[in-house]
Amino acid sequence: MEEIFSNIKKSAASAVKKSGELLEITKTKMAISDTKSELKSNFAVLGKLVYEAQKNEKDFSDEAEEIIWEIDELYEVLEAREARLAALTNQKVCPDCGKVCEKEAAFCSRCGKEYPLVDEEEEEADE
């Protein structure tokens, strides 16, 4: 991280903003892939739970409920991060199917949903 920051400092002043954006895009992509692997491991835990419960004829609904709750949380986080990435890269996420499309697209390329025309105001979600 230190290196990235010093490299950014070295670049021309006009490029600083761009680099900042690129850095945020990279960070958001990393956060997305972290969330995805967290989801994956939660599904693995859930699968193991079902396997063991079924095999030993145990009730697992309480534990399963907890994991499912966590998975739902992660899906929400993932959705927010993908929307952030889409905004950063001048794209948008289809509200119906989640497909990432060009900001100017009139229709979703996967499900065909018609998009309302986008105004110039950005959905800047400054945390």
Ligand SMILES: [Zn+2]
């Ligand atoms: Zn769609």
